[in-house]
Amino acid sequence: MAVxxxxxxxxxxxxxxxxxxxxxxxxxxxxxxIELVGRYNPLTNPKTIEINLDKVDEWIGKGAQMSNAVEHLVAIVREGEPVKQEKNKISKKAAAKAAAAAEAAAEAAADAE
Structure with a gap:
């Protein structure tokens, strides 16, 4: 039986x-x-990863194979590195509006001097 x-x-x-x-x-x-060894929620900020490493090691010792996704999650939990967060992307219109506001603020500061 392949586990x-x-x-x-x-x-x-x-x-x-x-x-x-x-x-x-x-x-x-x-x-x-057969057994639940952890949970993963990608929607929370930061992402929630709860894995019982003792159970995972026990099953690997018995010959279980990890999938690529689980292998990556276990590596993150073992190393304790923070999960990389995606940056919020803004639309072109919002970026142009922010640039115009920054330009206006710079002109106002130059006029004040």
Whole structure:
């Protein structure tokens, strides 16, 4: 029996929430699993990663294989490095408005001198 440590998707449409589970590789992604070893929520700021490393190490010792995504999450938890956050992108119109406001403030400061 091939055992995998992988993500099982839960949550509503476009609102994903993942469980890190140990499951038989023949089971469906969200189907029956052997043990729950963690949780991952990519929507919180910063992203929430809760993984029981003792259980993960125990299952790896028994021959379980980690998926690429779980391997990455476990590496983040082990190293304790913060999860990189995406920068908020502003539209071209908002960027132009901000540049105009900065230019006007610079002119006002130059006139005040």
């Amino acid at each position: 995998k440590i992988r993500l099982a998707r839960h949550g509503a449409k476009k609102r994903p929430y993942y469980r890190v589970v140990v499951a038989d590789s023949r089971m469906p992604r969200d189907g029956r699993y």
